[in-house]
Amino acid sequence: MTQMASLAGAGLAGLQQLLAPSAEGTDTPVSEAPVDDQLRLLAVLTPILRTLLDTIAGSVTTSPVRATLLALLTEDVARLIGRAQIVAAGKIEDSDAHTLKEAPLAELHRIHANLTGFIEGTASLPADQCNGQGTKMLFRDATEMVKDQLHLSFSQSKQRLATRDLLLPRAGFNGVPVAPRFPRLSTVFNNGSADPAQVAQAAQRLLALQPGIDAQTCPEEAAELIEGQVAESLLTRNAIGTGNLLKSISARLDAQALERGESRMQPHLGLSFKSRQARGYIWEMCTDLAGHERLSKLADQLANPRSGFGKAKNAPSTPDTETNDGGQPPLPGFPDDGPAPAAPTIPAWAIDPDVPEDQRPRAGFTDVGREFSMPEPAPELVALPGESTAEARQRAKARALLQFLFDSMRYGADGDGKDAPAMPLKPNVDLIVTISWDSLVGKLNDPGITARNNLVSAGYVRRLACTANIIPAVLGSKSEPLDLGRKQRFFSRAQRRAMLLRDKGCINPGCTMAAHRCEANHIKPWYLGGETNLSNGGLLCPVCHASFHAGHFRIEVVDAIPYVLQSVARDPEQRLRRNWVFHPEAESLA
Known part of the structure; x- marks a missing residue:
């Protein structure tokens, strides 16, 4: 018997003696009482x-x-x-x-x-x-x-x-x-290493997937593999990660399910007036996945205080690193070509004299060569009586989206000129879908995936390709981009698009920040000799970007794919992991 079991037995025996102090045979184990x-x-x-x-x-x-x-x-x-x-x-x-x-x-x-x-x-x-x-x-x-x-x-x-x-x-x-029924999930359920409610929900969803598993060539092997993946996810991920994994497995088992769901949407798409109420005129919009992706991305960019989208063209705003054609804002005073001028040094009293000259930090800390300046403050958020801060922020986001839609109507239908100063700056609302070439041309029927991690049927992507601009990107067997990018100080737009295809969002495991809200980060800093290529870059949201530079986690590239090694406090197993929110089927590496 282990020491923990002995302590538990002794404690229960003591309680038993307190409850029945005069009882005989108090040495009897509680299990035999x-x-x-x-x-x-x-x-x-x-x-x-x-x-x-x-x-x-x-x-x-x-x-x-x-x-x-x-x-x-x-x-x-x-x-x-x-x-x-x-x-x-x-x-x-x-x-x-x-x-x-x-x-x-x-x-x-x-x-x-x-x-x-x-x-x-x-x-x-x-x-x-x-x-x-x-x-x-x-x-x-x-x-x-x-x-x-x-x-x-x-x-x-x-x-x-x-x-x-x-x-x-x-x-x-x-x-x-x-x-x-599910022995691997039973082990997780009984040892208390995961939330029982999440384990139970996962078991129910696995049961619902059984018809698709039975249709596989080797149902027993497929069932064992899928149950093992779900059990591992319950131990290392939260409910969102496990849900994404099950959604991905479901789409893989039944490729026609997405097509059927999209077909059921079509008769209901539209925008219609519902009623006039005291709070305003109520319209109802029903859209498909493409519309949902574009509206969601547009709403996020309008709510971003660092972005100039949705503001008048002459309104001051902080340079937006997400939409600049070069992928990053230009440094003040830097020419387009030729060697960059030396960045100003920091005061001597702030430098360790033992640090070599070429390794000493420059002004602006992580912004090499750029004078430090505070970003433009976000507009003050005023909450209505009884309204929480989160509700006020959501209301402001919805209002900005509505205003942009009406501005877009003026631009497209009322004939406002492209350069009219009153028109707001345009955002980047490209719909990006990643899908294999074989599925696009009809050899396979595997689903595609959008930038916001929504699955879309191969048939829908084929129909979309008839009217959309297509930017082909060759991906390797492990989804690493092979033919995009060039060497320069800042990541190009093409390189950022390649990172979006590969990373799909912030690469830090558990972070849910979408790709268009992330920053392109040099894994080995540029000022320490790091190259501006895809194998040295990864998407990080602003918070995780700051955490990376603070040394809270490391990034290692394996086969051109960035993996994250979190601290021992966050990951006691110390394994290299991809972000399971966007890559639910990615396995961790020792």
């Missing part, structure tokens, strides 16, 4: 746990280390309880508890309402009295009893019992042991 005594221990653990958690929460005030450990331990308790809820629901079904008569059930509720007598041993549990076959039951089945007695919805009750069948071993109707 009568079940009623075990239930008394469980009943007393609830107030103990509540008191302990409240006491610790009151004591942890200024220590971030202890506050973090409290959160981790509390999450462990929550996961343990989540699993116990599934186990308990299964025991109701196994014991045919729904056949209980009204008298013992009413007595149970009386005892549960006041557990003191039961804990102290002065109140005993009622005897099992059940209705016989053919008589009127209080509950139709276990699902109805769990719903009624635990105050759940019907779907919650049904889901708990279904989860038990998928993830826990049980006895069949003839007493023969039945193994869990």
Whole structure:
């Protein structure tokens, strides 16, 4: 027996002695004690746990280390309880508890309402009295009893019992042991290493994918591989990452599903007036994936305080690194060609004298050669009465999008000139879809993926290609761009487009920032000899970009693909990972 198990056994034995100090045979293990005594221990653990958690929460005030450990331990308790809820629901079904008569059930509720007598041993549990076959039951089945007695919805009750069948071993109707449907997920569920609710949801979605798995050439191998990928995702990713993985697997198993969904959208597309209300005239827009992608990208760029999009052309704004033709704003005073002038040095008192001259930092810290200046402040956000900051920000974003749509109507329909000073600056709302050549020409039917990580059917991409400008990019077997980019100080527009195709967003695992909101970063800094090519570049959002330069994580390039090695605190396994939000099927590297 391990030391942890010994401590747990000793603690339970001590509680057992406190509850029955005069009982004989106190050395008997709790597992061999009568079940009623075990239930008394469980009943007393609830107030103990509540008191302990409240006491610790009151004591942890200024220590971030202890506050973090409290959160981790509390999450462990929550996961343990989540699993116990599934186990308990299964025991109701196994014991045919729904056949209980009204008298013992009413007595149970009386005892549960006041557990003191039961804990102290002065109140005993009622005897099992059940209705016989053919008589009127209080509950139709276990699902109805769990719903009624635990105050759940019907779907919650049904889901708990279904989860038990998928993830826990049980006895069949003839007493023969039945193994869990998904053994790999069962291991994750039972050891408490992932949220039980997420594991249960993943098991349900895997079950829904079974027809597609059965249609594969080797269903058993496919099922084992997919279950292993989902189990690994539950251990290393959050719900978004696991959801993206399952969505990708579903599209791969049933290539026609996206096509059917897109066909169902077509009759409903349009913009129509609904009603006039006190808050304004209400119009309803229904669009397809292409419209959703463009509107979402447009809304993000309009809400970006660093961008000049949507503002008058003569309005001051901070240079936007995302849309400049060169991929980065030009440095003040730098000529278009020829050697760059030397950047100003920082004061001698700010330099370690042991640092060689060519390795000393320049003015502006990470902006080589550029004088430091504060960006233009974002316009003040005014919240309405009763409105939160997040709601005010969303309202401002929606209003900016509406205004830009009307400005675009003026530009396209009213004949305003291209250079009219009152017109706002135009954003970059290109729809970028990555799809294999074989799927584009009809040899395969694998789906494409948009810049915002939405899957799109091959048929839709083919129809879109009839009316859209196509920029071909040759990708290698591991999605590394092969024929884009050139050597220069700043990444070109073509190179940034190639990074978008490869990275699809911020490369830091777990970050959800879309590619058009990211910055092209030199993995090995340019001022330290790093080249401006794709194998030395990666997309990082502004926050992760600052974290990278602060040394919070490292980037390593493997086969022209950037992988991130996070700190030990973020990733105890210390494995190279791609961002699983945008690359759900990418495997980690040792």
